Amino acid sequence: MERIGGVTMTKHIVIEGESLYIIAQKYGISLSSLIAANPDIKNPDLIVPGQVLNVPKKSLETPIVIPRENYGYHEMVNDLEALQEFYPFIQMDSIGSTVMCRSIPVIRIGQGQKEVHYNASFHANEWITTLLLMKFLEVYAKAYVSGNNIGYFNIKTLFESTSLYLVPMVNPDGVQLVHGKIDTESQIYAEAVRINGESQDFSGWKANIRGVDLNDQFPANWETEVSRRGATQPAPRDYPGPAPLSEPETRAMAEFTQAHNFRLVSAFHTQGEEIYWGYQGFEPMESQEIIQRFVEVSGYEEIRYVESDAGYKDWFIQDWKCPGFTVECGQGVNPLPVSQFWEIWGKVIGIFLMGLHV
The missing domain is CATH 3.40.630.10 (Zn peptidases)
Structure with a gap:
């Protein structure tokens, strides 16, 4: 056994008459899983005797992405x-x-x-x-x-x-700021606190770390959005920045x-x-x-x-x-x-x- 990345693998040497389907059945895995473990195989119908394949052994049942608070x-x-x-x-x-x-x-x-x-x-x-x-x-x-x-x-x-x-x-x-995962001793954090009205509660913060709303930044009538927002300086939300794509x-x-x-x-x-x-x-x-x-x-x-x-x-x-x-x-x-x-x-x-x- 060996590990390739985070997946436990075993090696299989192809013998005469074997196909990927036969090999997958032999190890009790899906054909798609075997193909995914061998991305160098360009044509799954063309494998030859003596070819070495990776065969995944780790279960697919344990989820990796777990929804949780402060996912940053x-x-x-x-x-x-x-x-x-x-x-x-x-x-x-x-x-x-x-x-x-x-x-x-x-x-x-x-x-x-x-x-x-x-x-x-x-x-x-x-x-x-x-x-x-x-x-x-x-x-x-x-x-x-x-x-x-x-x-x-x-x-x-x-x-x-x-x-x-x-x-x-x-x-x-911005996500790290909302979650409280920015170094509170840093100058950039101190500036964010100032922009936030001296509050360290960033739950209402939508902008990037410089106080620019990233979804008001694209060159699609940007000047109109600037006039509509009325924001002229960095803010927790709705400041379109000094120019498009700044x-x-x-x-x-x-x-x-x-x-x-x-x-x-x-x-x-x-x-x-x-x-x-x-x-x-x-x-x-x-x-x-x-x-x-x-x-x-x-x-x-x-x-x-x-x-x-x-x-x-x-x-x-x-x-x-x-x-x-x-x-x-x-x-x-x-x-x-x-x-x-x-x-x-x-x-x-x-x-x-x-x-x-x-």
């Missing part, structure tokens, strides 16, 4: 590393860094030419959305290696047709998006159980059909237009003329308690899957 940046990174070790087909990279030089992870899962993007935690006190994306990543990967469907969605078909890119936490510094987090998101040809994007926020899907008439006709499917699987209300500009979804629809959505998960006052997680999950998992399907 380090918890996310630890879970991503564990998931990548267990599911070697998960690819992890970075889109850039935050004000405090934290790397902003991006995860790719799937191998299709169609590209779809989901993101979460643009707003610091909406960190429960990071948990939603992380749990979906785990559930989706597990369903793929197990060869299972989720509801009526064929996961193998989705995986092979679509490459899903996840940015689970756009605003790591913050490293929004620049990273813009450059990442420009480097891809996304067929659809969804930004996950809280709260209200609403889905915003239009912007200034730039949304394509097919968005109306897609939003109806999202409503059917979630029960959320669809809203085409709202008096708002400069958001990530707005910019994407404006510049790409492709379907873009802002999904407001859950009900209540931000930050939503983690006790709401499974109720929210039951409504948004259909949106996650439908976004890959349409």
